[in-house]
Amino acid sequence: MKHRLSFLAAGLCLALGATHASAQTRVTYKSAKTGSSYYQMGVEIAEAVKTASEGKIIVTIEESQGSVQNVAESATRGGNYVFTTPPALVGNAQAASGPFKDKANPKFNNIRALFPIPSLTMHFVVREDSGVKAFSDLAGKNLLIGKGSFGASEGAKYLELFGLKDKVSLSNAELNNAVAALKNKQIDGFVTAGSYPAPNVIEAAAGSSVTLLSLSEEQIKATSRTRLVIPAGTYSGQKTDVVTTSLPVVAYATTDMSDDTAYALTKAFWSQRDRMAASAPWWKGVNGDMLANIEGKIHPGALRYYTEAKMAVGDQQR
Template sequence: MKHMKKISLAAMMSVAVIMPSLAETRITYKSAKTTSSYYQMAVQISEAMKAGTEGEIIVTVEESQGSVQNVMEVRARGGDYVFTTPPALVRLAKAGKAMFEGKGDPKFNEIRALFPIPSLTMHFVVSSESGVTSFAGLEGKKILLGKGSFGAKEGAKYLKLFGLESKVELANVELSNAVPALKNGQIDGFVTAGSWPAPNVIEAAASTGVHVLSLSNDQIKASKRSELTIPAGTYAGQENDITTTSLPVVAYTTTAMDDDTAYSLTKTYWEQKEKMGVSAAWWNGVDKGLMANIEGQIHPGAVRYYVEKGYSLTDAQK
């Protein structure tokens, strides 16, 4: 009998050890390259989820080579998969267009949004010494666009749209060297895209003195991107708001995720956002206004949270 009691006690202790792990919900969050600010955001979200749910949701961050890869992996992933991408890529995937042509999959139609994260924000940065205060002033100047990134492609597009394509000298310098190149006068300015405030722009503004160009209403319209305002005081020496463009970025999952998990992820994200903003200012640019950037349907579990909180959702989002 004593032997049986020992076995029972051992079994109970075993169950007690196992139970906490059974209560955990494990999520894979696929974001960006480890060198990207979006990877840092993913790590912050992972930490926020653990803290906000007292360990009930554990998020593992995976490095990604880009948003297209994130969308493509939907085909082989399950209900524990969360990824980030601009809404436009989800639309293209569902339609089987552009980079998704010939690679369509029924699972693309199961993609659902959870919440917006900081947008890719265009920064046209020029040194104070250059005297440039508008796009017209870039003529004859040496500008660094970088290579291969969204910011580089978008920057080249804007130079062409604004009649500057052959009037600006493009610097053959890596974007990672933009700030030193600006300091020593190798370049007059650089173009970068990322969440705001952008770390390289903060560094340049604090050490060199810069002016970040604003776009006019006509220029924003020509760009076919979303308008975004960077408030005055965001960067050292910035006395006025900066009007620029952005590419929205959203965290998505699929209908394979259960409603309760989607609800908890969304609820915890918004409840922890203010705390995240204390350590990383880019979270302070996220508010209810970015909900309008979500195209198509939001996951039913996330919808439940937004309805509870009185968020205004479109019929398409529901």
């Protein structure tokens, strides 16, 4: 009899364990390379979702080689696959253009947005003693823009757009050398793109007097990028707002994800945004206005949350 009771107890424990496991939703979140700010954001989102859902939703972070890979894998991954990318790349995939030319897949049309995350923000940082106050002052100066990154390609594009292509000397060095080179006066400034406040800009501003260049409204229009304001006081010594450009980044899923899961993820993100911002300042720049940057459709589950929260969503996003 004792043995029978023991077996029954063991069976009950197994059943309870199975019930607990089945009640847990597992989500894969694919963002960026390990060590990058966007990978760290994924870790923060995973912790926020676990807290908000009381452990009912577990998010596993997966390293990525970039946004193109993230979008491409959406056609083959399971329903609870979440990935980050600039909205324009989703449009490319759905139109079989850009990096997705000759790679058409009808499943790309099932991609749906969940919520915005910090944008890639352009920073033009110069030494205060360089005398540079505006882009026109960069003529004859030495600038480091890095290699192979979004910031490097954007920096080169802006120099050409603003008539500075052959007037600025570009330093042949990696971006991770920028702060040291600036402090040693080997360069007059550097260009970097990342969520603000950017760690390398924080380091540069803390160690010496720097100026962040603002773009005029005409210059912003010429770049075809999204206008963004870095508030005064974001960096040491920054006394005024800095007007610059950005590339929006959004967390996406597909229609394979259930409406309930998409709703829970979206609600968890926004309910924990302030808490995340308290420990990681880059979340302070994320707000409901950024929903306007989403191109294409928003997941029905996320739409349910935005309706409840009375957050504005465009008709074309429904």
